[in-house]
Every structure is written in C-alpha cells, then in structure tokens.
Amino acid sequence: MLKWAIIIVAALICVALFMNLWRLIQGPSIQDRILALDTMYINSIALIILYGINVGTGLYFEAALLIAMLGFVSTSALCKYLLRGDLIE
Amino acid sequence: MQHLAILPVLLPLFTGALLLLPPFKDALNRQRTFALLSIAAQLFIAAMLLMTAMQNGTQMYVLGGWQPPFGIVLVADRISTLLVLLCTLLCAGALLYACAGTDKAGQYFHPLFMFQVTGINGAFLTGDIFNLFVFFEVLLIASYALLVHGGGKQKTQAAVHYVILNLIGSSLFLFGLGILYGTLGTLNIADMAVKVRSLDEAEAIVAKAGGLLLLLVFGLKAALLPLHFWLPRTYASASAPVAALFAIMTKVGIYSIFRIHTLIFGAEAHFLADIALPWLWPMAMGTLAIGTLGVFASPTLRLMTANLVIISAGTLLITAALQTERATAAALYYMIHSTLITGALFLIADLISRQRGKAEDRFVKSRAIAQPRLLGFAFIIAALAIIGLPPLSGFVGKVLVMRAAESTAEIIWIWPLILVSSLMVLVALSRAGTTLFWRVTNAPSSEEKAHPFEVAGIALLLVVSPLLVIFGGAVTEYTAEAAHQLHDLTQSVDALLPGGN
Amino acid sequence: MLNDLIWIPLLPLLGTLVPLFASRFSRSACAFLTAALPALALVLVLQLAPQVFDGETIRQSFLWIPEMGLNLAFRLDGLALLFCLLILGIGLLVILYARYYLSEKDSIGKFYAYLILFMFAMVGIVTSDNMIQLWMFWELTSISSFLLISFWGHKSEARKGARMALTVTGAGGLALLAGVLLIGNIVGSFSLNDVLASGDLIRNHASYPVVLVLVLLGAFTKSAQFPFHFWLPHAMAAPTPVSAYLHSATMVKAGIFLMARMYPVLSGTELWFLIVSMTGLATLLLGAYVALFKHDLKGLLAYSTVSHLGLITLLLGMGTELAAVAALFHIINHATFKASLFMAAGIIDHESGSRDMRQLNGLWKYMPYTATLAMVAAAAMAGVPLLNGFLSKEMFFAETLHQDSLGSLSWMVPVFATIGAVFSVAYSLRFIHDVFFNGEPINLPKTPHEPPRYMRVPVEILVGLCLIVGIAPTFFIGDLLYSASAATLQGVVPEYSLAIWHGFNFPLLMSFIALAGGAIVYINRKELFQFQSQFPENDPKLVFEGIIQLIHRQISRLMELTENGSLQRYSYMMLSLAMVMMAGPLLDLNATEGHRPQIPIDAISITGAILLTVGALATVIWNRDRMVALVALSVVGLIVSLIFAKFSAPDLALTQLAVEVVTVILLMLALFFLPQRTPKESTPLRVVRDLVIAAIIGGVIGTICYALMTRPLESISAFFLENSKIGGGGTNVVNVILVDFRGFDTLGEITVLGIAALGIFKLIARMRLYMPASDDAGRPWSKDSHPLMLSVVSQSLLPLALLVSAYIFLRGHNMPGGGFIAGLVTSVAIIQQYIAHGVAWIKSRMKLDYQLMIGSGITIAALTGLGSWAFGRPFLTSWFDHFHLPLVGEFELASAMLFDLGVYLTVVGATMLILANLGKLTTSERPVLKEQN
Amino acid sequence: MEFWLESLVAIVLVIGGVFLLIGSIGLVRLPDIYTRLHGPTKATTLGIAGLLLASSVVSSFAEGSISIHEWLITLFLLITAPVSANMIAKTALHHGLPAIERTKGQELMEQANRQAPPTGMTTSLESDAKDKQP
Amino acid sequence: MFPAKESRFLPMPFHSLLLFIVWLLLNNTLAFGHILLALFFAWAIPKLVSMLKHGHPTIKKPWLALRYALLVMKDILVANIEVALIVLGPLNKIHPSFIAIPLDIKSDLGVTLFASTISLTPGTVSTEISEDRKWLYVHALHMDDPEQMIKEAKERYEVPLKEILGC
Amino acid sequence: MEGIYAFCVGLLTACGIFLALRGRTFPVVVGLTLLSYGVNLFLFASGRLKLNSAAVLGQSEQYSDPLPQALVLTAIVIGFAMTAFVVILAMRARADLGNDHVDGRLPEVPETPFQRRSGSQ
C-alpha cells in the first residue's frame, strides 16, 4: 500500500518538476523563472522526504531542511538583486 | 626530531596563521621581524632535514599515525628535502627583499607569502597524490593573491589569465585523480606505483588517460610548450619578490612530473610504462625553443627573465624526458641553479627598473642607473650564471645536462638546441645589459637607492651560484645519489609501504 | 708551496682584486701593485722553465666535480710555457703602458682588474690539463674581453663592438664545448693527458668530422679566421692597451693555442688540412688586402693581425711538423712586433689626438724616437731581414713550397702566400710612410710630441726583442721554441735551423718578391684605392647589428602571433591538448562497458537527468542573459546535490547545496558590477569550434566515467569503514576521513579558503567600481532597500539558522554534517541578514573580526594536530574517548571536534570576509559613470 | 505498521503529492505572474506538510519513538513562503509586469510599486482609513 | 517600539523558548543531555545575536496566539483546496484583482505577520506594503467583492493579531 | 543508471568547457562552476555508484566508498574558494580595465559574411 503510494507520489512530483522546468524555460519574465526555481526547491524537498520514507532513513532530513533554508535565501537574494541590484548594500 | 619532516609545512603555516592574529595583525614591523625569524628557522630546519635524509635515509612522516597506503604520508627523501631547502632559500632571499618595502604595497603580504611557502613545501614533501592536489591549490591560491599584490592594471589582467587557466587546470587535475583512483583504488603514490603494475589492459588504457591528464596539469604549472603562454606576462607583472618566489613554481610542476611519471608511470609500469615520454620529448624541446625566442624578443628585463624561466623549464623537461638517473641528477643541479638565479634576476630587474625612472626596465635609452656598480655587478653575475658561462653555476648545469644526453639518440636535437639557446640568451642578455647600464641620457640619475635588505636578498640568492661551482663535487654527488634514490624503485616505492610489498 | 703549478693561474686571480683596492693610491702605485702578482707568477714560470726545457711536463690536479668530468688540473709543458711567458710578459708591459695611456677620467682600478682577470683566463687556458677546465677559461676570456672592449661603455661603438666580439667568440665557445664533450665521450676522460694520447681513437671515430668542425669553430672564431674575422677590427673600440694585449699575445692567440694543443689529436687528416689551411690562406689574403685600405691606424693593425693569424693557421693546417714549428715561431714574433705596433699607435693617438692616417703625416719631426721604434716594429711585420718577422716568414715560405696536399694545384699555396706577403709589405710601408712622412699633419687636435718616458719603455723592450730574436734566434728562444714544438707535436721534433742565412733559395726569393712587390703596390696605391672605392663599404658592425635586429623583429612578430594575449586561445590550446591526451588512449579501448552489475534506471533519475540537462543547456544558451543563466545554474546545482543524496552521499549533498547558494549570491554580487548582458561577439565559426571541442571532451569524460563505473574497484576504503569507529571515534566515515584519516587535506583545504578570503580582500582594496544606477532595462532601482517582510522574517530566522548549524556541527562526526557545512549555514544565515538589513546596519551592531576568525580557525585546527606531539604521536593523531556523567549519560569527546571547530571558524571567517567586504564597497555614493564597454 | 495506519499514511502522502502537483500546475496554467504566485506559495506548502506528516508517522514507527523533527521543515516553509511570494511580487511590480487584462484594481499596481498609499481608491474603506489618520 | 524591559541574561525570551523546543525537535529526543544542550543554546544563541535584534515580540495572549495559529492552519487547508479548484478549473472564469488593505496594526512584526497570514490564506498574496506601513497591497486570485474581503481579513486576522501582540 | 550518470557528467563538462571558452568573464565563471560540478560528479563516481548505502556506520547493510566522497568534499570547498576568488577578480578586472573581456580589451570582430548574417538575425 505504502509502496504504491510512494510510487504514485514520486510520479506526481516528477510531473510537478517537469512543469517547473517548463515554466523556468518558458519564462517569460525572470520572476516566472525565479518562482519556478523556488517551486523546484520545494518539490526537491518533497522528493528527499519521499526518499527518506522509502528507504526508511533519517539521513536526508538535514538535506531537506537545508534546501528549505537555502531555497529561501536564494529566492530572496535573486529578488533583492532585481529590486536593488546591490545585494549587500 | 621525529617531527622534523613536517616542520617545513607546519612552520610556515603557523607563521602565516599567527600573522593574522594579534599582536602581529596590523603591525608591519612586527610582521617583518616574525616572518624573517620564521624563515631563518625554516632554513635551519630545511638544512637539518636534508642532513637527516642524507645520513639516515628517507624520512617518512605518517600523519595521524595512519599507516600508508591508508593515511597521508610525507616523504622526505633526498630529492624532496633538496627542493624544500631550495624553496626556503629562495623565499629567504625574496622575503628579505620584500621587507625593504614591497610588503607595504598591499595587505597580507607576509601571511600570504608564508602560505605560499606552505603550499610549495607541502607539494614537495607529500607522498599522497590527492594531498599533492591540495597543496597545489594552496600554492596556487596564495600565488593568485600575491600576484595582485601592489595592484595595477597589468597585474589584474595577468591574474585573470593565470587564474582562469589554472582553474581549468585544477579541474583537469581532478579528472585525472578521479580516473586514477577509479582504476587503482588508492592515493598513496608508492602504492599507486605498485598497483599500476597489476592493471589489466582495459583498466590500463583508462588509467593512461588519467596519467596523461596529470602530465598536462603538471605541464601547465611547469610551463610546457603549448601551456606556457600564461607565464611571461604573469611573472613579468608580479611584484619583484613575488616573481622571484614564482621562480620555483614551475619547478613544482617539473618535480611532480619527476615524481609521478618516474614512479607511477616509469619503466616498470607494465602497460603504462613511460607513457609520458612521447609527449614530453617534443614539448620539452619546443618549450626550450619558445623560451629562447621569447628571451630574444623580450622588450623588458622582467619579461626576459620570465622567458628565462621558461627556458629553464624546457631544459628540465628535457632531462625529465631522458628518464635516466644521470639526467635526473643533472636536472636537480640545474634546478637549484636556475631557480635561484632567475629569482635573483627578478629582484635585480626591479631595482634597475626603479633606478631608471620612467624607462623602467625597458631596453631603451634612459637616465643613468643610480648605483651602476652594485647593480651592474649583480646583473653580470646573474647573467653569466643564467647564460651558462663559467665560472658560475650555469655552465656546470649545462654541461651536466648535455652530458646526460650524450649517449642517447636525441643528442642531435638536444645539444644544438641547448647550445643555440645559450647563444641567443647570450646575445639577448648582452644587449640588455649594455643598453640598461650604458645607453644613458645626460639626465641626472635618480636618488632611488637600493635598501640594504634588498641588496642582502639579492646577494643571498646570487652567492649560491659560485658556491654551487666551488662545492660542485659535493653537490653533484648529492644530486646523483638523490637521482639514484628516485629511480631505484625498491627505495622509492617498496620501502614506503608496510611489508615492503 | 709556491712550487705548486696552481699558483700560476692563482696569482693573477688574486691579482684581480689588487687594483680594486690599490686604485685609491696614486696611479703609479696602483700600476706597481697590480703588476706585483703577475710578475710573481712570471717568476714562478721562469723558475719552472728549466724543468720544462729538460722535456718534463709538470702536472698537478685536484678533484673538483667528477660528475661532470671537471677536475682542477694544470700542466706546464713547452707550449704552455711559451704562452705563459707571452701572456705574463706582455701583460706586464701593458700594465706599465696603460698607466700612462689612460686618462684621469678613466677608472684605472677597474681597468686593471679587468685586464688581470683576462690575464688569469688566458693563463688558465694555456695551463689547463682538463678539457672542461680549458673550456671554462676559454669562455672566461670571452667575458673578460667583453668587459675590456666595452670599457668605454657610454660609446655606442664600444658597446656594439664588445657585443659582437662576445657573440662571435661566445658562439665559437659553445661549439667548442660540444666538441670538448664529444671528445670526452669518445675518450672517456676529459684529462688532457688522456685526450692527447687518444689521437688515433678520435681520428678514427665516426664523429671525428663533427668534433673537428666544432673545435675548429671555437678556434676560428676566437682567432678571427675568415669568415668570423669581422669582430676583431671592431674590438678596437677598446682602449689601445687592451688592443695591444688582446690582439698580439692573448685573446686571438687562444684559438691558435687551441689548434696547437689539439694538434696531436685532430691534425693529420685530409679534412684537417682542407679546413684549416684553406681557412688560414683565405684569412691571410683577406686580412692583408683589407689592411691596406684602412685609414685608421688601429684598423690597419687589426686587419694585419687577422692576416698574420691566417698565416699561423695556414701553417698549422699544413700538417707537417716543420710547419708547426714555424707556426709557433711566428706566434712569438707576431706577439712582439704587433704589441709594440699597437702601443706605438696608441702613443700616436694619445699625443696627437687622431688615428686617421689621412690626418697624420710627417710625425717624424715631432716624435722621432717613437717613430724609430714603430718603424723597426713595422719592418719586422713586413719581414725585413735581421728582424724576427723575417725568420718565421722565411720558414713559412719554405713550408708552402713543401706541401702537396692540393695535388696538382699545390703551387697555388706559395703563390698566394707571396701575394699575401706583398700586401703585408705594402701596408707596413703605408704605416711608416703615411704616418711619419708624407708631408705635414692635417688638422690634428693636438700638437704631437714624444710621450712620457716610461710610456715608451714597453715599446722599447718589445722592439728590442724583435731585434735580438731576429739577430740571434737560437740563443734567445731556441730552448723555448724546441720545447714548445715538442709539446705541440707530442713526438719527435723535426730538424730545423733558426739561422738567419740559409743561402739563396726560393723562400728568400719570395721574401724579396714580397718586399719589392709591396713597395710597388704601395707606390701605386692611388689606383688601388680608386679601384677599391668602387665597392660599397659595409660596416660589419652595422651588418651584424642589422642581422641581429632583423632576427629580433622577426622573432618578436612570431611571438606576438603566438602569445597574442588571448586567454581564449590559451584555454583552447590547453583543452585541445587535454582532448588529444585523453582521447588517444581511448581509441585502444575495445569495450567501454565493464562487467560490474549496473543500477536499474528509474523515473526519478530520468527526471533528474532531464532537469540537469535542460538546466545546463539553458545556462549555456542563455549565458549572455546573465540572470537567466544564474537561475538555470541554480537548477543544475540543485540537481547535482540531489544526485549526491541519491547515491548515498548525504554530506556531499549538504555541502553542495550550501556552496551552490553562496556561489550564486557571490555571482549576483559580481553581476551588479559587470555588464548585465554579454555582447554577441563570437563568430559562428568560433562557436562551432568551441562546441566541437567541448562536446568531444565532454564525450571523452563521459566515456571514461562510464568505463570506470562499470568496472569493479578494489580500493583502500574498506580500511576506513573498519577503523572509522574504533580508530577515529565516529560513525560518519566521510567526516572521520575529513577530520582524521585525511585531516591533513582538510587543513590544506581550509587554508585555501582562508587564503582566498585574504586574496579577495586584497582585490577589493582600492577597487574603483562603476555602479550602475539602473538595471539592464534602464529601470532605476527600487527605493525599498530593505523590504519589511524580508527584514523581519530574516531576523527571526537567524537564531534558528544558528541553532541548525550548531546541530549540524555537533552531529557531524557521527551523522552527515560537520564543521564545514555548519560554517556555511552560519555564513548563509549572516549573509541573509546582510541582504535583509544592509551592511551599515549590521556593522553598527555586530563587531566580528573575520580576519581574526580565519587566523584563529587555521591556528586551532593546526594546534589540534600539534596536540598529539605531546604524546609522542605524529601530527594530527586523533584522540577520542567516551565519558559517563550522572544524569547526562554517556557522551563522546574527540579532538576531531576541536579540529572541526577550526574548520568552522575558518569557513565563517572566510565567507564573511569575502561577502561583508564586498558589501562595504557599495555603501558609498552611487556615482553614475559612463560604461566604458 | 497496522493496515489502517498505513492506509492513512498512504492517503496523506498521496494528498500531499497531489497538492504539490497542483501547485506546479498552477505555475504552468495560470495566466500572469501575479496569479502564478498563488499556486506554489500555498499548494506546495500544504503538499510538503502532507509528506512530512507521513514521514513523521513512518519514522516514528520505524524508530519506535515519536519523530516530529520533520515539522521543523514545515514551520520553516510556513514562515518563508509568504516572504518569497512577497519578494517576487515586489519585483514583478517593480518591473511593471502586466497583469491579465481582466484584473481589477490594476491602477493600484503603480502605487504599490511606489509604496505610496492608494489614491485612486474610492471605497468607503479607504475613507475609513483616512479618518483614522489624524 | 518595544519598551518592555530587557533582561541581559535572556535578551530574547521568546526566541529562547523557540530554540529550546527546536533543538529537542531537531534531535528527536528528550534525553537529559540534550535538554542541557538545548538550554545552553537557548541561552547562548540569543545572547550572541541580540546585538542584531530589531525589537522583540511580546506575546500578550499566548492562548489567543495558539488559537490564531490553529485558525490560520485551518484557513491554509481551505485556501489550498480553493486554489486547487481554481487552478484545475476553467481559467477564464477567474477574476483576479489588486486591492489595498488599510492597516491598523502598528508594529513591523505585526504587519509582517498579517501580510504573511494573508499570503497563506484563501486566494490572496501580499504584494507590497506602503512606505508608511499603513497599506497592504494584496493580489487576489479570484475576487468578487473586495470590500467584503478586506473587512473579513481585518476582522479575522488583524484584530486577533493586534490583541496577541498588544499593539 | 551508470549510462545516464555518465551522460550527465559529460554534458556538464561539455557545457562548462564551452562557457569557459567565452570571451567575457561572467560566462567564463559560470562555465567554471558548471565544469566543477562535472568534475565533482566524476570524482564521486570514481568510487562507483551505490544506492541506500551512505557511509554512516549502522545506517545500512553495505556502505558506499567514503573516500571519494571525502575527496569531493575537499574539492567542493577548494572549488568554492577558487570560484569566489575568480568572481571578485572579474570585478576587479572590470574596475581596472574598464570592461569585462577576459583579455581586458574589446576584440576586433572581423567583418566576415558569417558575421553579417548572424548580426541580422
């Protein structure tokens, strides 16, 4: 049961990632791409958690946590750049 | 005493780190004193280490107590200790010079200098190929930072090229390392030399690609022919003591070729025996040729000296390609000589440049040099030595190199090349010297005088040249023994592994 | 002790130092002191002369550098003795002469030092008993003569002349070196004794022709033989005492000496005869002919020197024993009369201010005494009977008649010899007549008069020698010549007679023809001068300089072509080489795929691969649109860390993630100051070229990667897995490798990071940046520098992030994590504060010394390693133990944690030093500067 | 793990996955940047929450003790997602990205970008707001 | 802005509490050793970062806060389902809209929390806050009645937030 | 799987090299970053790929080769340091030389027919 759920979810996430990729390539604006990247980060977290459930290990928890943290930093940095040019002013 | 072998790495490392901390931080005079004291101690240690390696045989330092091939070892044999001593000596000269004021031109000169020494000594001493990579990076990043010391457009421009090329080079190094680890499953150089013998043919082919990549990377550092382009401008634009220090960086590449391609891919490497040779031959000779042309075409003394570094690299690579004990011995002698002299020449060029006003070190008419006797004498000594004219060390080195080639088929290429190169260098340097010192306008000479520290630094480097001749017998005996050690696999490989394999 | 042979060269060597100190005294004292040591050496030689005359060869040697075949070895045989006497004897006279010649402006100490150095080199050559040592001194003469010729370095012709001499003789010297080394290789020894005994071995060796040519190149260049003669006349730019010395007894005679030295080894073959005698003959004729047309007194003498050297060479080339004796005899004679003539010319120059024979006329009236001396010497040069020149010339004529190596054309040799002698007489006549008679002087700068008394003494001595040798040869130089001949021939010395009168014979006839012919030629000189003036006069110096400059230009052009300063080309070359080096071996690989079982493919992996591919391609395609490229690059970074996670490398995944974000932030920081867009400038051709090489390298790397992964690997890793817990105290093997097994790498790695930060700090210092006031679309930047939500949330996240980094740090030894990742997380958290609040805000609140952090980080890590010394263990030996405390339970302490702390501090310090300082740059005003693009 | 729990976990998991997908569908389907913002910021957060809940349960069972550290990630996302959305929206406004035509209140976009109070708004609420400002 | 007296020992008590909990969360444990560590970090980190503190929230009504959190969570769920329906449904029927919400809440934290809540809940995203902190610009995915929406948002979220934070 | 992995490594390398050969500092830096991703994956793969076997003792039955992982970690850090340096160097070059060409100059673009065609696109 759980196995199947995992496979289904994995498939869903994969489709979601492809959609992010599509938006990332398609744009049209840089904001769209940043948004796509941000979503990709979150989907990656999902992927890692799913992997953890599947394998039954907690080894990848930190990776997920870090993606959450760093994805935010990355997005806000990209936006700050667009707004002000200077990240650290 | 048991830790002697690691001190040439640790001492500069600690010095560099401590220089960043109070009470040395932001106190240039204290930094100078500490750095000079440290380099003096390093000289002493390097000499001690050399004596130890000579008397008690190869010293192995097993880091963390993890026996090879698992942990990292430092191997202080005759060759590596010799090069460590050479490096320290060169650094002592350059540092003395720098303490006269070059170190004021930007921040962190002394720590960076020490870190660079750390990297170079580490690269010489390590017996582990990944550790070699790490020390390469230490010395490279320090050299990047030192290169821009003093600022200026030329430095920046040269640095862009130097850094980017070396970054690509580092990537290739890692590819090579990956290939070698992926086939041999080990990182200890001696162990690799053993494992390489038992590779099957397919693995050997893959490993060969890795071995050649390493050759390329070392060739980049050594300024081998199509990879040498970065060198002249980089060295010529660096501030003098830095350029002098850089004189040994090409030698790190050459040393690595000697180590890796003699030990791992030497004659006993079964499928991979002597893989470097077909490449090394034409490239080495080309390097010598292009360096010579470069010397001839150089419009400034600094550029000329930089090209002299290429010549010295070419000559050394020829000896590397000869792959004989005798050639290696000759190479070691030549290496000591050419490193110190080119280093000194960079310093001399700087003094000349400063005393000639706007003309700097360009070969044009200018105001007279303020201290023609002092600088002229230094220049002549350096020039004679580097051309290879008696009675200074260059001729011994040249004769040794030529004699090392005398019973090979390549003699018909090597000898003419070396001789013509010597002649062209002679012509170029005599033109350079006569122009710099004698083609003068009536303008009054500048007040700029060499600082005693600067003179001392140059003297320290130059005085080695006659000493190398006077004590040539002892030196060549040492280098011969060192070469023997390198080429004798039972000494340089099996002895370093537990159980002797 | 002074009996040691080594003192003969050693005394002049020490003597070079004397004038440097003595120059502070009066000029006479200086000359006197300078002469002392060479004089002592001369005494030493004379003291040893009887032994040599008895046929003994005195030898002495010391080991020096056996690896290169160089021993300190000296020999004194007849040949060496002869040359020693000439070098030291004439040298002493030149010292005396120069005392008066040099003006007050010239540094006499320096001059004497160079001169004695030169003397030392010459003595070294002739007394060497080791071939390499001989070559060493040989080159030393080139160097010291360079110093002497360029003594007046401020004059262009002195510089050029000196350079030319150095170049030509230096080139010859290098050829000689090759020859010497070859000889050593053939003989197996560089000892002259061994070499001299191996004549047959060498002559029969396959490389004899090469050896011969190389050695002769050395000799010919030094002795100014055609076609290398051109440097010699230009060496006249030197002060006249130098010319007198170099061109009579020393420098140019070195080549002759070499031929005489190697005579037993190299001569006696057809090749020897052909090369040496023909070169000598050509030189003899050319020198004699050209000398006649020289208006410069010293020029005339110089070409005369060339001619006489040709004569000696011709004699040596003939290969007969008597010819060799004649050659030696002429060496002595030429040295004496040429030295005196140069000195006389110097006196004339000194006292009249000119050397131009068109100006100098009728000096007889002004300096009769000097004129007499000069005339006697010139007569000796012309071969007038009762003077020494006559004797050796007679012998020469006789020998030309006795050779038959040219077969039926052998008659040509005496004919040409006579023609040469005719011109020799003619220029000697010109020297006498044009200078001392022939009307009144024209426009001389000074009124000529006799020189100081002692300036004439050397000339008197030499002219006296010409006379007495000419009159009583056997008495004065019989022994010397005999022993020199014996040494040269290394065998039986033939019967020869030094009598003045041999009866009426062909040689005498030839002498008379020469004298008469010379007179006729001189009388009809006007026509000859006219004839000669039709030829354009090439100044060899200019030609030589021109050639050098032409070469220089061509090479410079070539270098500009290759080293054009284009990084793209350099990178391309390196990568091409890498491609060839890697691809080459792969062509031999039959099966890329190995037998290791492969992991089955799954959908997620394909998704990842596609994301990575598209991301990477997007980065490339949009590389000119930099923000988009950055976003695409982030995708690649993300996927790479996911790949690490998937293939069981959690530490790598964490590190990669953190590094990727920091890198992107850095890139954005840089982007602000770089142009927003890359102009399209690569030609399509270049794009294709680059694509091809990139694709091939990528393909090769991929192939190798595949080949590796599909093959089993036996590695040393089992050891780490086994020992990680028991030996290193941690269960995260990767971390234990980093901080323990290979902690030394990590120490290096954090050093790299620290250095990078310092280097970046240097780069930032004094950087002037053009800050754009608007973005690429021309929009002004938003006014909202610190968005409210961002600042508030970032601030609350900071403690959380720090906690997470502490967590990652503490568990690193046993679980994924560690000092490095923790450091990066901390850094990112702080950077986020910078982004949210700005530098000024942070700076006013937080005082962290990042440099201190780097320094202490490296120090802590290194000190941790050093700690093990206290227990007698090697550097970086780790320590760990488990402790038990009530309530807390069991916990572990390890030195590795301290080490990791060092790593952590360095990482934070370095990252922040980079970013925070970069930020500082931009707090200043935002000047709107024009784009220089 | 008991069947019912496993089923529950499976369902939660799938729901999470579906929300993740919906967020991404929104990213693709919605017509302009302002509308696209809604998908990822909400749906994905919930999606992740679903997955984390499942993970928490599964690992609690695997380890025999309650595993709730997964919630930290959710917490993190809850805190940061609005900020990310806000930042992206700010830049979109700053760049003057157009909203689809039928968007109401487009006149506010320019004022929002200037961070000025709305002037064109004539609702009673606005006058309320004005009243509140003395 | 926050005149409440500051303790030098625990400069950020709320954060300290949070950190304490998070540490135990992270380590999934209640072991004594970790509680000690958690206490240490809960004390040390705020001390370390207190210099960067910009103002510290004081939660006047913790229980209300909890209720608020639960409310938001419920709304998030609802919001997601709504958005899901919109996203999956026909797009030509949606009527996006920009609206400006006047703000009564004063503190930066309050504004931020309110804006965040708006973003997390039904169909709205906070896009901008006016410089004077008095207006919150919101983009709504589907909006029939802006005034109703503004009223609801203020009542539902702003009022309790003001109560909780006491401003 | 190994095939896909190798493909990715090759692709990253190729993309990195292509960008590293561009004439402006920014693409070059991006290229070097891509290249270092390729390098890291390659070096990692030299220990062979393994699933579910992180080298953390007690967490799985079998373990992947930890050594290349440690090496890659070191390489990542060093690569980061180098990238940081080169990024700032690029800025410095821009500041000193006035443009962002790697040679510090504007190349003279030859007017070739190729060029014109591409320019009109």
Ligand code: NA
């Ligand atoms: Na490491």
Ligand code: NA
């Ligand atoms: Na670590």
